[in-house]
Structure formats: structure tokens, C-alpha cells
Amino acid sequence: MDIKGFRAALGDIPVIDDPKAVQLRSRDYYWYSPILKRQLDHVTADLVVSPRTQDEVAEVLAAAFHHKVPLTPRGAGTGNYGQAMPLSGGALLDLMSLNRVLHLQSDRVRAEAGIRLERLDRHLRAEVGSELRFFPSTNKLASLGGFIAGGSGGVGSVRWGGLRNIGNILGLKVITCEASPRVLELEGADILKVAHAYGTNGVIVEAEMPLAPAYDWVDMIVGFDDFLDACRFAQVVAQQDGLLVKEVAPVAAPVPTQYFTHHKPWLKDGQSVVLLMVAPVAVPSVEVLIAHHGGDLRLRYDKLDEAERKGLPPVYELAWNHTTLRAIKIDPTITYLQTQYPTFEHLEKMWRMLGDEMPMHLEMGRFDGTVVFSGLPLVRFTTEERLEEIMRLHEENGCLVFNPHRYTLEEGGMKKSDQVQLAFKKEADPSGILNPGKMIAWDDPDFDFDAGHVYTFAGLDNVGRR
Ligand SMILES: Cc1cc2nc3c(=O)[nH]c(=O)nc-3n(C[C@H](O)[C@H](O)[C@H](O)COP(=O)(O)OP(=O)(O)OC[C@H]3O[C@@H](n4cnc5c(N)ncnc54)[C@H](O)[C@@H]3O)c2cc1C
Numbered sequence: 001m002d003i004k005g006f007r008a009a010l011g012d013i014p015v016i017d018d019p020k021a022v023q024l025r026s027r028d029y030y031w032y033s034p035i036l037k038r039q040l041d042h043v044t045a046d047l048v049v050s051p052r053t054q055d056e057v058a059e060v061l062a063a064a065f066h067h068k069v070p071l072t073p074r075g076a077g078t079g080n081y082g083q084a085m086p087l088s089g090g091a092l093l094d095l096m097s098l099n100r101v102l103h104l105q106s107d108r109v110r111a112e113a114g115i116r117l118e119r120l121d122r123h124l125r126a127e128v129g130s131e132l133r134f135f136p137s138t139n140k141l142a143s144l145g146g147f148i149a150g151g152s153g154g155v156g157s158v159r160w161g162g163l164r165n166i167g168n169i170l171g172l173k174v175i176t177c178e179a180s181p182r183v184l185e186l187e188g189a190d191i192l193k194v195a196h197a198y199g200t201n202g203v204i205v206e207a208e209m210p211l212a213p214a215y216d217w218v219d220m221i222v223g224f225d226d227f228l229d230a231c232r233f234a235q236v237v238a239q240q241d242g243l244l245v246k247e248v249a250p251v252a253a254p255v256p257t258q259y260f261t262h263h264k265p266w267l268k269d270g271q272s273v274v275l276l277m278v279a280p281v282a283v284p285s286v287e288v289l290i291a292h293h294g295g296d297l298r299l300r301y302d303k304l305d306e307a308e309r310k311g312l313p314p315v316y317e318l319a320w321n322h323t324t325l326r327a328i329k330i331d332p333t334i335t336y337l338q339t340q341y342p343t344f345e346h347l348e349k350m351w352r353m354l355g356d357e358m359p360m361h362l363e364m365g366r367f368d369g370t371v372v373f374s375g376l377p378l379v380r381f382t383t384e385e386r387l388e389e390i391m392r393l394h395e396e397n398g399c400l401v402f403n404p405h406r407y408t409l410e411e412g413g414m415k416k417s418d419q420v421q422l423a424f425k426k427e428a429d430p431s432g433i434l435n436p437g438k439m440i441a442w443d444d445p446d447f448d449f450d451a452g453h454v455y456t457f458a459g460l461d462n463v464g465r466r
Contacts, residue, residue: 001067001068001070003047003067006066013051013059015049022045025074028079029079030079030085032404035387035405035406036406040085044463045089046090050094051093057093058175061175061181062180064091066179070088070089071092071435072086073149073204075095075114075147075150078138081404083407087457088436088437088459096114096116097114098112098114098145106130107130107210108210111207112144112205113146113207115143116143133212134155136321137320137321138322148172148195149199152196155277158371164192164195168210169209172185172191173185174186194424197418197439200409200439201421202428217247218280218283220283220286221263221267221298222290222295223296227250229295233274235364238371243285244281245282248275258330259329263318301314320376337404339374339400340374341399342399342400346398347375350393358390362374407457408439410439421439421441425442
């Protein structure tokens with residue numbers, strides 16, 4: 001890598017090279033995982049480059065290609081698996097200056113990749129009365145491009161499914177990493193070449209997203225003495241075709257009273273809760289279901305006065321990976337898992353088996369028309385061996401685990417290589433400049449995913465230790 005030559009080729013494109021500032025930006029939320037923390041703590045880039053326009057992105061890509069400098073795209077750095085961490089050093093490609101809304105109508109928007117999702121949503125609401133179908137609970141910070149390249153679903157997925165479901169991304173504009181970078185417009189099935197590829201095979205500079213009508217969602221928290229009753233209620237609410245809801249998440253006791261400190265005045269010791277976002281038109285019907293299921297409506301945000309609302313985080317910031325964040329802030333030994341429970345019986349079995357070692361947190365999702373229990377359970381961490389054992393117990397009992405303690409695409413996902421994404425990388429990043437170490441299929445095509453080994457990227461030995 002010729003970092004000096006690279007830097008010289010950047011001309012007046014803004015660069016940060018103060019080691020402390022660079023190291024700060026070389027991190028994401030990898031420290032959620034004690035395993036990733038051990039493996040990645042020392043990782044740092046050599047510099048950060050922040051192009052201001054799409055043309056400048058192409059210039060940076062050409063310079064990186066020419067000078068063989070590894071380049072890791074970065075949005076807001078809120079990923080949980082070290083996705084945006086430069087495992088081979090080199091340069092971080094900060095895309096947050098690309099933040100224009102380019103085209104807008106009530107059912108779709110085209111915007112640049114670095115726009116923050118909340119800012120985009122505010123703009124949509126004000127201009128055309130629409131909103132993004134779903135967003136990660138990091139809405140306030142996360143970028144559109146980072147969500148597409150690193151995220152999967154979120155608040156709204158109970159109705160609209162995930163990012164990889166056809167129809168949830170309409171188009172992507174991608175720049176390749178070659179001697180003369182090409183600009184490609186991806187549509188239809190081609191979108192999957194780059195979506196959720198961790199920026200390993202092209203830099204997303206624009207995305208076109210479908211929209212839904214905007215609502216003044218009503219945040220609600222409902223208490224239940226029995227966690228399984230909370231789950232039954234959540235399942236019924238999520239399954240009702242006539243109910244417009246954006247978020248349904250059961251969280252087992254004692255998590256709410258232990259970790260949802262801002263909401264403590266409204267919570268009751270020993271109760272599990274269901275977190276809800278409900279369209280105003282659906283609130284009376286949801287209240288009928290709450291009564292029917294013996295729920296205890298603890299909090300309705302629209303009933304709060306101004307003083308009570310002040311400083312109270314929205315319900316979605318108790319959900320998704322914010323549940324984990326709130327727990328870690330109070331007990332840093334806590335970590336988490338990403339699971340899926342095919343049926344209520346699977347869920348009940350794992351919940352009873354692991355008890356308070358794995359306080360349960362679920363997100364109701366909709367995938368291929370079916371409501372599913374997606375899990376983001378907390379884990380009271382003891383050892384890496386026990387954490388692996390808990391994952392094994394899930395799999396032995398027919399549950400799915402998307403391992404959040406791995407930094408590669410494959411090990412954190414379907415545990416097999418994605419040939420479509422690999423083929424696109426060969427085309428769009430033939431020298432393997434983009435985000436090295438994240439795609440096993442590129443680094444080690446013969447890696448045996450069934451052999452039970454954990455992949456270790458060789459470049460990790462050198463990074464940050466030069
Ligand atoms: C508290 C908390 C809550 C979260 N909740 C959710 C949730 O509800 N749903 C969810 O899916 N995720 C969630 N996440 C994970 C993360 O927030 C999301 O993945 C988020 O959308 C990432 O956006 P970002 O801009 O921070 O991306 P980054 O972390 O900066 O990047 C993510 C990945 O995308 C790549 N990348 C970034 N921009 C581009 C680009 N323009 N082109 C190509 N590659 C790019 C990076 O290299 C990296 O691999 C959560 C994380 C935290 C810490």
C-alpha cells in the first residue's frame with residue numbers, strides 16, 4: 001500500500017490523519033460483543049477521506065486502486081459487527097457529506113447515501129406527507145447507505161419485512177473500484193448484489209426507496225405479569241391485517257425496570273412489557289386487544305403532558321438494538337444474540353431453558369407474509385465458550401442464529417457464501433480494495449463453513465501495529 005502516493009492523489013478532498021481522530025472513526029458498535037472486542041480493539045485506519053461529491057468518490061476510488069490502499073466505506077459507524085472497521089488499515093471512506101435529496105414524490109424518494117435517516121424522514125413528512133417504510137432504531141444517526149449496506153430491518157418491519165425483500169429498495173447507484181471507476185445503476189434483482197454486502201463490492205452513492213403514508217404514531221407500553229402472555233398478545237397484534245402498527249416488541253422482566261431508566265415511573269416491577277407504535281386510527285382497537293389479553297396499559301405517549309414528554313426517548317429507542325444498548329450502559333458485562341424462533345413452542349422452550357441468563361427481547365417481524373418472532377435476547381455473559389454453547393443450544397433446538405459475534409458477512413449471516421455478491425465483487429472490485437476481511441468467499445474460496453472453524457482474517461495481525 002502506498003499511502004503517501006494515495007494522499008497526494010487526493011488533491012483538496014478533505015482528509016483527517018490525526019491518529020486519535022482516525023482511531024475514533026475506525027470504530028463502530030463492535031464492542032457489543034466481547035468476542036469482537038477482543039479481536040478488533042486494535043484496529044485503526046491510516047486516514048479518513050471525506051469526499052464532498054460523487055465525482056470525488058470516484059476520484060478516491062481510482063486513487064485507492066492505483067496505490068493499492070484498502071478502502072472501507074463508512075456511514076455513521078453504528079454497525080454492530082465491526083462492519084465499518086478497517087481490518088487492513090488504509091483509508092476510511094466517510095460518505096456522510098453526500099446527503100442531498102435528489103428526487104421526491106409521495107411513493108418514492110431518491111437520495112444520496114450519506115443522508116441521515118431521520119433527516120430524510122423529516123423532509124419526506126414535510127414535503128409529501130410520506131415516510132420511510134422502516135428504519136433502524138439508530139434512525140437519528142444512521143445513514144441511508146449504511147443501512148442498506150449493513151442493516152437488515154427495523155421499526156416498520158412488522159408490516160413491511162426487511163431490506164432484502166423485493167420491493168423494499170427500488171434502485172441503487174454504485175461506483176466501482178477500478179482504474180477508471182464505473183457508475184452503475186442497479187435495479188430489480190441486481191440490487192441484491194450490493195445490499196447487505198458491507199460495502200465489500202461497490203460504493204453506494206444513491207438509493208431510491210419506496211415510501212408509505214406518514215402517521216403520527218402513538219407510542220405505547222403495555223405490561224404483562226407473564227412474559228408468554230406478552231408474546232401471545234404481541235403475536236395477535238402483529239397478525240391483525242386491519243391494525244396499522246409500526247412496532248411490536250415483547251421484552252421480558254426484569255429488563256424493563258432494570259434498564260429502561262427514563263421510563264421507570266411508568267413501569268411495574270416484575271412485569272414484562274410489549275412496546276408498541278400504533279397509528280392513531282388503530283389505537284382504540286389495540287386497546288380492545290390489550291383488555292382481552294389481560295394487559296396493563298402503562299403508558300400512552302399522546303396522553304403525556306409536555307413536561308412528562310421532555311427528555312423521554314421514543315419507544316423505538318427501547319427496541320431493536322437499543323434494548324441491548326440500554327442494558328450494556330448499566331451492566332457492561334451484558335451482550336446479546338440475534339435469533340429467530342420458528343414457532344411459539346420454540347420460543348417458550350428456549351426461554352424456559354435459559355431463564356435469566358438470557359433475558360428475552362423479541363421483535364415481531366413479517367417475512368414472506370408470515371409474522372415471525374425475531375429475537376434480540378440479552379445474554380448475561382460469562383465466558384466465550386458458554387456464549388457459543390447458548391447459540392449451539394438454539395440450533396440444536398431448531399431455532400435460527402445470526403451470529404452477531406463474527407465480523408464476516410457469511411458467519412454473521414447464512415453461514416454460506418453468496419455467489420452473486422462474490423461475482424459482483426470480481427467485477428466491481430477486482431483488486432479486493434474494498435473493506436478487506438469481511439467476505440470469506442473472496443479471501444478463502446475453499447473455506448468450509450460446516451467444519452465448525454471460526455474464520456480469522458490474516459490482515460488483522462498487522463493492522464494498527466505498524
Ligand atoms: C443501538 C443500535 C441499534 C440498532 N438498530 C438496528 C435496527 O433496528 N436495524 C438494523 O438493521 N440495524 C440496527 N443497528 C445496526 C446499524 O445501526 C444499522 O446497520 C445502521 O443502519 C448502519 O448505518 P450506518 O450509517 O451507521 O452504517 P455504518 O455502520 O457506517 O456502515 C455499515 C456497513 O455499511 C458499509 N457502508 C456504509 N455506507 C456505505 C455506502 N454508502 N456504500 C457501501 N457500503 C457502505 C460499511 O462499510 C459497513 O460495512 C443498530 C445498531 C445500534 C448500535
